[in-house]
Amino acid sequence: MRPLLSVVIPAYNEQEVIGESYRRLDKVCQELGKPYELIFVNDGSRDDTLKLLTGIARKDPRVKVVDFSRNFGHQAAVLAGLEQAGGQATVIIDCDLQDPPELIPEMLKLWEEGYEVVYGQRSERKGESKFKTFTAFAFYRILNWMTSVNIPKDTGDFRLIDEKVVRAMLSLKEKNPFLRGMVSWLGFRQTPIVFERAERFAGETKYPLKKMFKLAGDGIFSFSLMPLRIAYVLGCISLLGALVDLVVLIVRACQGLPLFSQVLYLVLFAAFGLVFLCLGILGQYIGRIYDEAKGRPVYLVRECIQYPEEAKEDEHEG
Ligand code: UDP
Ligand code: MG
Secondary structure (H helix, E strand, C coil): CCCCEEEEEEECCCCCCHHHHHHHHHHHHHHHCCCEEEEEEECCCCCCHHHHHHHHHHHCCCEEEEEECCCCCHHHHHHHHHHHCCCCEEEECCCCCCCCHHHHHHHHHHHHCCCCEEEEEEEEECCCCHHHHHHHHHHHHHHHHHCCCCCCCCEEEEEEEEHHHHHHHHHHCCCCCCHHHHHHHHCCCEEEEEEEECCCCCCCCCCCHHHHHHHHHHHHHHHCCHHHHHHHHHHHHHHHHHHHHHHHHHHHHHHCCCCCHHHHHHHHHHHHHHHHHHHHHHHHHHHHHHHHHHCCCCCCEEEEECCCHHHHHHHHHC
16 A cells, blocks of 8 residues: 655664664554555664664564665665655654654644645754754854755754655755755745754764765755855955055065065965865865766665565464
């Protein structure tokens, strides 16, 4: 039977939480009394995540496991899950229980009222470092200032989306996907649902600084040309500065005054700094164009694991 609800859960080295995550999600979904499926995406975990997931799938035919050939990142994992989702509505949720599964019935209610995207908006972030809270706070505001797409503040990927939106998302085919930006860009009828972001159930964050930077870069450079404009303005200012400096130098030279080497250094450093900044910004875009031109897939799947009902019964008999 076609499920009403698909739940997509990316997992990377989550052996400590996967069992509890499945239990809580399954409980919430069962209480709905509607057909559902749980799609776990194993994003190249190096611990026992896959083993545990296979065990769960063996017992529950509603569980599907997509196993990546290596770690392709959270956003790729979510996309792979969406590709597999067959429900009329799909919920994307982290595996560490920071996003409460108990919010799903409320999300479904809003969906039934006609909203096509119901996104979780964090009112509070528990158990996260001041650094993370601050960088997230700043990032969402800078992103919004820079982009023409209105990406809701304090919103992660925890959301319910209608199948129409899933189809539209999959049609975008971006190589450096920034899903929350893409969903905003798509439009459709969207509404927030406010929740308190809980502490991670167990384990540590799988988003180290490097991955956070990558995600922030994808958000900014995939959705805004503002950095290019900033580079342009900076270039103009530095040229103007150089011009003024030239005039001053000529005047001082005519008057026979000593030319301060410090001033020279300052100008030199400022000019180099600006040039490299602009090159870096250009590089970000060229890199993205390069990625698109190569046309490589965003992720590779080793296998999809799902045990049909019969297999489960056979096993019991045997
Ligand atoms: N994740 C993933 N691939 C990665 C990093 C993270 O699939 O390369 C998953 C992770 O298992 C979790 C979700 O993405 O389900 C969010 O990661 P995490 O909770 O570590 O991020 P945080 O909440 O600390 O930002
Ligand atoms: Mg988390």
